[in-house]
């Protein structure tokens with residue numbers, strides 16, 4: 580994730596950045612257009628400004644998308660950075 584690391588002469592440091600958070604818009608699954616199973620959920624990725632790894636406020640509201648629990652990589656339309664973030668964490 581993009582993070583800002585600032586060092587001063589006293590070796591104090593500040594870690595701040597913007598991180599995506601996945602929000603599930605609807606808990607009720609819908610049919611996946613790829614595998615045909617009702618395992619797809621409407622989700623949204625919002626970006627939050629965080630300081631020392633604590634999200635403070637939302638800086639950007641994402642667009643809703645459909646992500647299937649079974650074949651998630653085939654359904655949603657997100658960048659590689661989000662793929663890595665989801666699979667890693």
Ligand SMILES: [Zn+2]
Pocket residue numbers: 611612613614615616618619647648649650651654
């Ligand atoms: Zn699917």
